[in-house]
Amino acid sequence: xxxxxxxxxxxxxxxxxxxxxxxxxxxxxxxxxxxxxxxxxxxxxxxxxxxxxxxxxxxxxxxxxxxxxxxxxxxxxxxxxxxxxxxxxxxxxxxxxxxxxxxxxxxxxxxxxxxxxxxxxxxxxxxxxxxxxxxxxxxxxxxxxxxxxxxxxxxxxxxxxxxxxxxxxxxxxxxxxxxxxxxxxxxxxxxxxxxxxxxxxxxxxxxxxxxxxxxxxxxxxxxxxxxxxxxxxxxxxxxxxxxxxxxxxxxxxxxxxxxxxxxxxxxxxxxxxxxxxxxxxxxxxxxxxxxxxxxxxxxxxxxxxxxxxxxxxxxxxxxxxxxxxxxxxxxxxxxxxxxxxxxxxxxxxxxxxxxxxxxxxxxxxxxxxxxxxxxxxxxxxxxxxxxxxxxxxxxxxxxxxxxxxxxxxxxxxxxxxxxxxxxxxxxxxxxxxxxxxxxxxxxxxxxxxxxxxxxxxxxxxxxxxxxxxxxxxxxxxxxxxxxxxxxxxxxxxxxxxxxxxxxxxxxxxxxxxxxxxxxxxxxxxxxxx
Numbered sequence: 075x076x077x078x079x080x081x082x083x084x085x086x087x088x089x090x091x092x093x094x095x096x097x098x099x100x101x102x103x104x105x106x107x108x109x110x111x112x113x114x115x116x117x118x119x120x121x122x123x124x125x126x127x128x129x130x131x132x133x134x135x136x137x138x139x140x141x142x143x144x145x146x147x148x149x150x151x152x153x154x155x156x157x158x159x160x161x162x163x164x165x166x167x168x169x170x171x172x173x174x175x176x177x178x179x180x181x182x183x184x185x186x187x188x189x190x191x192x193x194x195x196x197x198x199x200x201x202x203x204x205x206x207x208x209x210x211x212x213x214x215x216x217x218x219x220x221x222x223x224x225x226x227x228x229x230x231x232x233x234x235x236x237x238x239x240x241x242x243x244x245x246x247x248x249x250x251x252x253x254x255x256x257x258x259x260x261x262x263x264x265x266x267x268x269x270x271x272x273x274x275x276x277x278x279x280x281x282x283x284x285x286x287x288x289x290x291x292x293x294x295x296x297x298x299x300x301x302x303x304x305x306x307x308x309x310x311x312x313x314x315x316x317x318x319x320x321x322x323x324x325x326x327x328x329x330x331x332x333x334x335x336x337x338x339x340x341x342x343x344x345x346x347x348x349x350x351x352x353x354x355x356x357x358x359x360x361x362x363x364x365x366x367x368x369x370x371x372x373x374x375x376x377x378x379x380x381x382x383x384x385x386x387x388x389x390x391x392x393x394x395x396x397x398x399x400x401x402x403x404x405x406x407x408x409x410x411x412x413x414x415x416x417x418x419x420x421x422x423x424x425x426x427x428x429x430x431x432x433x434x435x436x437x438x439x440x441x442x443x444x445x446x447x448x449x450x451x452x453x454x455x456x457x458x459x460x461x462x463x464x465x466x467x468x469x470x471x472x473x474x475x476x477x478x479x480x481x482x483x484x485x486x487x488x489x490x491x492x493x494x495x496x497x498x499x500x501x502x503x504x505x506x507x508x509x510x511x512x513x514x515x516x517x518x519x520x521x522x523x524x525x526x527x528x529x530x531x532x533x534x535x536x537x538x539x540x541x542x543x544x545x546x547x548x549x550x551x552x553x554x555x556x557x558x559x560x561x562x563x564x565x566x567x568x569x570x571x572x573x574x575x576x577x578x579x580x581x582x583x584x585x586x587x588x589x590x591x592x593x594x595x596x597x598x599x600x601x602x603x
Contacts, residue, residue, distance in 0.1 A: 133242075133272040133273060133275065133276035134238045134241060134242060134276050134280075135241045135242075135244065135245070136241075137205060137206050137208065137209045137237070137241070138205060138206075140203070140206075141202075141203065141205065141206035141209045142209075143174045143177075144173075144174070144177050144198065144202045144203075144206050144209065144210050145209060145210075146181065146184070146210075146213060147178070147181065155183065155186035155187055155188055156188060157188040160183050160186045160188045160189060161401065161405065162401060163179065163182055163183045164180070164183060164194075164405060164417075165401045165404040165405050165408070166179060167179035167180045167182075167183075168404060168405065168407075168408025168409065169404060169408065173201065173202060173203065176201060177198055177201070177202060180194055180197065180198050180201075181198070184198065185219075189417075190221075190223060190226060190416060191218075191219040191220065191221045191222045191223075191226070192214060192218075192219060192222050192223075192226045192227065192230055193226065193413070193416060193417075195210065195211055195214045195230065196211065196226060196229050196230050196233060196413070197409070197410075197413050198210050199211050199230070199233040199234075199237075200233065200410050200413065201410070204236065204237060204240045204298070204364075204365065205237055205240045205241050206237060207233040207234055207236060207237030207240075208233070208234035208235075208237040208238055209237070210233075211230045211231075211233050211234050212234055214230065215227075215230055215231065215234065224288075225288065225289055225290075225291075226416075228287040228288050228289060228290070228291035228292070229289075229290050229291045229294075229412070230291070231283075231287055231291055232284065232287050232290065232291025232292060232293070232294035232295050233291070233294060235280050235283050235284050235287075235294075235295045235298075236284075236294040236295050236297070236298040236365075237298075238276075238280050239277060239280045239281075239295065239298035239299045239301070239302045240298045240301070240302070242273050242276055242277055242280075242302040242305075243273050243277070243302045243303075243305040243306055243309060244305070246266065246269055246270075246309045247261075247265040247266055247269050249261040249266075249314050252317065253314045253315065253316055253317045253320070254316065254317065255316040255317075255318060255319075258314050258315070258316045259316075261314065262313060262314075266313065270306065270309070273302075273306075274306070277299055277302045277303060280295065280298075280299055281295065281296070281299040281347065283295070284296060284299060289354065289357075289358075290354060290355070290358050290412045292351075292354055293350075293351045293352070293353070293354025293355045293357075293358070294351065294365070295351070296347050296348070296350045296351030296354065297347075297348055297351030297352060297355070297365055297366075297369050298351075298365075299347050299351075300343075300344045300345065300346070300347030300348030300349070300350075300351060300369070301344065301348060301368065301369060301372055302344070303340055303341075303343050303344030303347060304341065304344035304345070304348065304372050304373070304376050305372075306337070306340050306344070307337050307340065307341055307344075307376055310333060310336075310337055311333070311337075315329065341376055341377075344376075345373060345376070345377065345516065346513075348369050348372075348373055349373075349512055349513045349516070351369065352366065352369055352370075352469060352512060353469070353511070353512075353513070356465065356468070356469040356471065357438075358411055358412045358415070358435070358437070358438065359411050359415075359435040359436040359437050359438055359441055359465070360410070360411045360412070360434070360435045361411070361432070361434060361435040361436070361461070361464050361465060361468055362433060362434050362435065363410065363411070363434065363435070366468065370382050370383045370468070371383065373516075377516060380515060380516045380519060380520075382470065382512050382515070382516065384553045385466075385467040385470065385505075385553075386467060387549055388467065388501065388545075388546050388549055388550075389541075389542040389545050389546055389574075389578075389583060390460075390463065390494075390497065390498065390501070390542065390546075391494045391497070391538075391539075391542070393429070393432065393457075393460060394429065394453075394456075394457075396426070396429060396430065400426070402418070402421065402427060403426055403427060403430040404430075405417065405418060406418055406427050406430035406431045406433075407430045407433050407434075409434070410434060410435075411431075411434050411435030411436070411437050412437070414431060414434070414435075414437050415437035415438055415439055415440075418431070418437070418440075419437055419438070419439030419440065420439065423440055423443055423444070423454070425453050425454065425457070428440065428444075428454060428457050428458075429457055432457060432460065432461050432464070435461075435465075436458075436461040436462075436465065444458045445477075448484070450481075450484070450485075452485070452486065452487045452488050452491060453488075455481050455482065455484060455485065455487070456482075456487065456491055456494070456495070458481050459478040459481045459482045459495070459498055460478075460498070462474045462475070462477050462478035462481065463475065463478045463498055463501070463502065466478065466502070466505060469511060469512055470508070470509050470511055470512040470514075470515045471510070471511050471512075472505060472506050472507070472508055472509060472510045472511075473506075473510070475501070475502040475503075475505040475506040475508075476502065476506035478498060478499075478502045479498075479499050479502040479503055479506060482495045482498060482499050482502075483499070493537075493539040494539065496532060496539070497529075497532060497539050497542055497543055497546075499528070500528035500529045500531070500532050500543060500546075501529065501546055503524060503528050504522050504524055504525065504526050504528065504529060504550055505522070505550075506524075507522055507523040507524045508520055508521065508522050508554075509521075519554075520553050520554040521554060522550060522554045526546075526547040526550050526551060529543045529544075529546055529547035529550070530543075530544075530547050530570075533547060533570065533573055533574075536577065537577060538577065538578065538579055540573075540577045541573070541574045541575075541576070541577030541578035541579075541583075541587075542574070542578070544570045544571070544573040544574040544577065545570070545571065545574035545578070545583070545587055547570050548567045548568075548570035548571045548574065548590065548594070549590075551563070551566065551567050551570070552567055552590075552594075559601070560601060561598045561599070561601045561602035562598075563598075564594045564595070564597045564598035564601060565594075565595070565598045567590075567594040568591045568592075568594035568595040568598060571587045571588070571590045571591035571594060572587075572591045574587040575587040575588045575591060
């Protein structure tokens with residue numbers, strides 16, 4: 075029974091181990107348990123990182139044909155490039171939902187002197203499909219414009235390397251049936267192994283280049299390199315299994331267990347790199363971003379027991395509707411957070427602008443202003459607190475929840491905002507004593523030392539907020555449930571969901587609460603037996 079199990083699993087283990095034999099993980103990209111994410115580089119950083127990918131470039135698939143639509147097509151600028159006209163053109167482009175149409179309009183201001191050199195080129199790559207990034211930015215990196223700031227250069231290079239990483243581990247070789255033992259073993263030890271080794275070396279090369287960058291650019295590469303590593307897990311799990319093994323349940327189970335053990339180092343490497351990248355994006359204040367969404371989704375699939383997206387299911391009142399849509403608001407709504415920081419970081423933070431920014435995140439400049447202002451009005455404090463809670467939900471940062479609670483307690487709020495504030499404070503109080511960040515959550519699990527006492531107190535009332543408090547208390551108890559949870563523990567969860575079902579007004583939320591209540595009751599019954 076053990077021969078085919080050990081043979082196939084050993085090939086995978088060898089393939090994954092040999093891909094990086096003799097090499098240490100790139101600093102700040104895939105930390106080992108003894109290496110902190112923010113440890114200094116192990117070797118001096120070059121003054122200007124190389125914009126090429128030597129050695130393993132042939133292992134990186136070229137940009138797909140669809141990326142050709144994003145190549146620079148215009149021979150000159152259309153219209154004027156003064157600051158007012160440029161901002162108007164940017165706002166017009168950002169209102170477009172079609173990526174190619176938007177990029178064509180952005181090209182009209184690519185190179186305008188009223189914007190930082192390289193800003194629009196980076197923005198174009200950011201808003202285009204991720205796999206097209208290097209095609210867009212490399213012509214500029216090959217002949218950098220005068221005055222290109224180091225941080226923007228690193229962003230441009232990060233976009234290029236991230237694009238390459240995003241194209242890796244996408245199309246593994248396939249084996250058509252039948253799946254005889256010898257045929258499968260030849261395939262796994264031949265074409266599949268060679269492909270795995272080549273892709274793993276290319277990921278390492280991209281990661282090593284990315285480790286020489288700083289800030290946002292480094293984060294982009296770390297996230298995509300981590301996701302590429304995690305994609306290996308699905309490739310291995312979907313590899314063909316000999317028919318004789320597939321028909322023998324005990325044999326197949328043993329093989330799958332051996333395979334998962336062989337995959338563990340690669341899973342951990344991908345997880346660590348993705349978490350390092352997400353930390354960099356969190357530092358930029360990024361909340362709503364396709365790259366963050368993809369990373370959190372894949373991490374949650376691979377590590378289903380400790381889902382990084384678990385807090386997304388918590389219920390909080392909706393953000394206030396956008397009041398209007400001035401040109402400045404259009405820019406705040408449409409610019410990804412790091413680009414909003416560069417273009418709008420010094421703008422006056424009136425309520426409409428702050429509300430617009432929060433659709434995507436909370437840029438560093440506005441964040442510092444809000445943090446330093448001890449005389450924030452009620453609406454500004456409300457929006458600031460909501461931004462902090464959303465950051466906490468995305469990245470499991472206990473400090474964000476703690477700060478949100480503090481902000482809401484700095485002064486009086488309008489009567490209509492009091493109930494919402496009480497819910498946010500109760501939620502923040504529970505999570506402020508939880509994991510300090512996503513890395514700690516995934517390593518140690520979730521322990522809420524203060525429990526859900528404040529949420530339970532709110533849940534005793536009536537109405538929408540009471541229902542949300544009951545739901546959130548139940549959900550947090552589910553997320554943080556101990557391994558020793560007994561029937562009474564799950565009955566308590568079910569009772570809270572029943573309370574939520576009775577108080578919530580939204581039909582979808584009521585149904586969700588009802589379904590979760592039944593699941594908790596069923597679990598309580600099963601545990602009780």
